[in-house]
Amino acid sequence: MDVNQQLSTEQSHHEELNELMLRRRVELDELVKKNIDPYPYNYNRTDYSQEVILNFKDDGSQHNVSVAGRIMSIRRMGKASFCHIQDTEGKIQVYLKHDDLGEAYELFKLLDIGDIIGVEGFVFRTKLGEVSIHARRYEVLAKSLRPFPIVKEKIDEQGNRVVYDPFSDKELRYRQRYVDLVVNEKVRDVFIKRTRLLQSIRGFLDSHGYLEVETPILQSMYGGAFARPFVTHHNALDVDLFLRIADELYLKRLIVGGFDGVYEFAKDFRNEGMDRSHNPEFSMLELYVAYKDYFWMMDFVEELISTAAVDVNGVTSWKVGEHEIEFRSPWKRIPMFDAIREYTGYDLSGKEEAELLSIAKKLHIEVEPNAGSGVIIDEIFSELVEPELIQPTFIIDYPIEMSPLAKKHRSKPGLVERFEVIVNGQELCNAFSELNDPLDQRQRFEEQMKLRAKGNEEAQVLDEDYLRALEYGMPPTAGLGIGIDRLTMLFTNQDSIRDVIFFPQMKPEH
RNA sequence: GAGCCCGUAGCUCAGGGGUAGAGCAUCUGCCUUUUAAGCAGAGGGCCGUUGGUUCAAUUCCAACCGGGCUCACCA
Numbered sequence A: 001m002d003v004n005q006q007l008s009t010e011q012s013h014h015e016e017l018n019e020l021m022l023r024r025r026v027e028l029d030e031l032v033k034k035n036i037d038p039y040p041y042n043y044n045r046t047d048y049s050q051e052v053i054l055n056f057k058d059d060g061s062q063h064n065v066s067v068a069g070r071i072m073s074i075r076r077m078g079k080a081s082f083c084h085i086q087d088t089e090g091k092i093q094v095y096l097k098h099d100d101l102g103e104a105y106e107l108f109k110l111l112d113i114g115d116i117i118g119v120e121g122f123v124f125r126t127k128l129g130e131v132s133i134h135a136r137r138y139e140v141l142a143k144s145l146r147p148f149p150i151v152k153e154k155i156d157e158q159g160n161r162v163v164y165d166p167f168s169d170k171e172l173r174y175r176q177r178y179v180d181l182v183v184n185e186k187v188r189d190v191f192i193k194r195t196r197l198l199q200s201i202r203g204f205l206d207s208h209g210y211l212e213v214e215t216p217i218l219q220s221m222y223g224g225a226f227a228r229p230f231v232t233h234h235n236a237l238d239v240d241l242f243l244r245i246a247d248e249l250y251l252k253r254l255i256v257g258g259f260d261g262v263y264e265f266a267k268d269f270r271n272e273g274m275d276r277s278h279n280p281e282f283s284m285l286e287l288y289v290a291y292k293d294y295f296w297m298m299d300f301v302e303e304l305i306s307t308a309a310v311d312v313n314g315v316t317s318w319k320v321g322e323h324e325i326e327f328r329s330p331w332k333r334i335p336m337f338d339a340i341r342e343y344t345g346y347d348l349s350g351k352e353e354a355e356l357l358s359i360a361k362k363l364h365i366e367v368e369p370n371a372g373s374g375v376i377i378d379e380i381f382s383e384l385v386e387p388e389l390i391q392p393t394f395i396i397d398y399p400i401e402m403s404p405l406a407k408k409h410r411s412k413p414g415l416v417e418r419f420e421v422i423v424n425g426q427e428l429c430n431a432f433s434e435l436n437d438p439l440d441q442r443q444r445f446e447e448q449m450k451l452r453a454k455g456n457e458e459a460q461v462l463d464e465d466y467l468r469a470l471e472y473g474m475p476p477t478a479g480l481g482i483g484i485d486r487l488t489m490l491f492t493n494q495d496s497i498r499d500v501i502f503f504p505q506m507k508p509e510h
Numbered sequence B: 001g002a003g004c005c006c007g008u009a010g011c012u013c014a015g016g017g018g019u020a021g022a023g024c025a026u027c028u029g030c031c032u033u034u035u036a037a038g039c040a041g042a043g044g045g046c047c048g049u050u051g052g053u054u055c056a057a058u059u060c061c062a063a064c065c066g067g068g069c070u071c072a073c074c075a
Helices: A003-013 A020-034 A047-054 A102-106 A170-175 A177-183 A185-207 A248-256 A294-313 A336-344 A353-362 A373-388 A436-453 A464-472 A484-492
Strands: A065-076 A080-088 A091-096 A118-124 A133-144 A152-155 A161-164 A231-234 A240-244 A263-269 A281-288 A319-320 A323-326 A332-335 A393-399 A414-425 A426-433 A477-483
Touching: A047 A065, A047 A080, A047 A091, A065 A091, A065 A133, A065 A152, A091 A102, A091 A477, A102 A133, A118 A414, A170 A177, A177 A281, A185 A263, A185 A294, A185 A353, A185 A484, A248 A263, A248 A281, A248 A464, A248 A477, A281 A294, A281 A484, A294 A414, A294 A426, A294 A484, A332 A336, A336 A373, A336 A393, A353 A373, A373 A393, A426 A484, A436 A464, A477 A484
Parallel strands: A091 A133, A332 A393
Antiparallel strands: A065 A080, A065 A118, A080 A091, A118 A133, A152 A161, A231 A240, A263 A281, A281 A477, A319 A323, A393 A414, A414 A426, A426 A477
């Protein structure tokens, strides 16, 4: 039975499969009939594509290699063929010749783009100059049953890689990230950089003696940020639990417990809207260091991030969107009220709520009635100032109403010792001199509970156990949170959080 | 949640009230250093889903599903 006949009989059994997928199943059956296991258990790969290319010498010596990877293109020319296979490092061309492979060459006709093979052979340079592997043997390692998107590319005269018809459907790319990663090299690079970034930060913190810890994701009480939580249920205890919106209160409990420096790379969950910079599940680094304050933390963050810049990108400055951003320290430090005065012309310091309201109105900022002065100030800041701050900038000294976990400013009444780092018009870090006065903390929680009672769902919840911990005594402490996804966006010049998260949240397919 | 835009072959995209189009991919034939391989031929479509208007809808209209962008939310 030839392939075409087989195709028509198979058709009735696989009504849902399209022609391309049917072909591949027929080929799979052919392989099995020829006693070839299309899904063997291992392969002795000893070499990687780019190493092979780099190590090649045009001195006539014959160097044997064994590589493995996915077939990305095939050019058949009768009794000889070229294909490119792609491994973790990149692509390398393979030359297969009937004279060398005999029967196995016929078998190669059953292989497709997407199949994974192992190749043994010697390295040579083709007439047109590409370092390639002349196959002596090859082995099927996994037959692919679905057609990949075909992305064609060539190297133009300037040596640039030109890509034709890139796989670009965002829905498919996000839902089937595995495909995106195979065919879009730049996507791979983004995620490799993300990992390098985490490695750099972790190395920096470890080398400073801080302890990486893990704290609960399922919490019976959520806190440490303003956000609505995801709620779930524990059957055995018959209680509702919340997915954490932050790990702040647990990390500070560990400072109470006597650790001088703790940090956690945390997945946090916030039940809010989604957009270019928000995914319901996102990554946050939180760090707490005993006996330090927010001044110390500013120096520390500058060093941490500029070090990561060099580790990840080799430089401290690069283009993000339209702007060249310089991460080298020092960064500007501007008190929040000064920044607002600079960008709006209004001095908000010491103003009562009524005055703030009228200024907001003049600035065309809409604020809910009874929002509270903290909210008004924050609205004005985030509407009119934040978008203007492109270079890394510390905004320091926030109104106390907005910061129930931060310590009162040592000299400026009504403010707390808090900073945010704004880069490219977006908040990147948030840090305080941590509030360790248990009585003050109780009052602040009570203020929050009043807001809650008024219907503010995102006001923080009074956490009696956290207060108990503070009552035992927490040393002066500096704390920091860094949005890892946003930092990755800056480091890889991506403008959507979905492009730095492997599997961003999507609506279910069906 | 609102507004705008999109959904056509495996992928990237044209089209448009009357038999559905291209390139790549696939298949057949030729081709033993090609590389966006080439040459000749072929197959492949519930035109997102469901309704409506119409003699006739993939095309126009509505709703729904999914996606994108912008805004709101993210004190």
